[in-house]
Amino acid sequence: MLKYPFINSLSLLAFIVLIILDIIWGIGWWTYILLATVWTTLTIIGSFHIRWNYHLPALHFNHKIPDNLVSITFDDGPHPNYTPKVLELLQKYNARATFFCVGHQVKLYGGIAKQIVDNGHTIGNHTYTHANKFGFFGTQKVLLELQKTKAIIKEKTGVNPQLYRPAFGVTNPSIKRAVKKMELKTVGWNIRSLDTTKRSKKAVLKRITSTIQKGDIILLHDSSEKTVEVLEQLLLFLQQNKMQSVTVDQLLDIEAYA
């Protein structure tokens, strides 16, 4: 896979070669524009596609797992209406999941965050504000967001979360530095349900179940009634196919808490 430092070094080398060629033969300004366009395109795509591991290594699945296990993950909660319904369903089907929570939501709904942990699920860090401009924050601002979320989760639930799910799946050099400093493990996914789009429940469920296999990590959001309904269908599907959802730390064989 392509990596940001490698692409930077390669682009710098190409730039130097272009200058030399330009001095000798006068190859023209458009070659510089072409190089800049290639670099920008790769970096934009790499920043938005967590599975490229372009800026930092993230864990997306564990297909080597011997048992018929998958991991359902929920981002953006806790939500006062939907997270309790999600917890109820998970309990009904004896399934475990991972909740990547937004710090300010944990501050508002600490009791639900505590219930997530008490019910045997894993809680992780999903930034403090989930700001739309998060991808443009500098290292210090990212660090503050992640530290505040870690502190509020510790205060409300008693656990010290070490797993991080990037907001919007966006990564960049600032996020890489903050994650490294806090020694967090970044968790991605390999099945994106697209449950927050206008797709129907049926379409969302099909996106998940059409390719599902053991070791997969599924991305959902505990922030809508649609997802609650999809979840029940998914849990039924797993039951019928003798599959079980476990926490990501169990699936990936890593520690969720410090």
Ligand SMILES: [Zn+2]
């Ligand atoms: Zn999110």
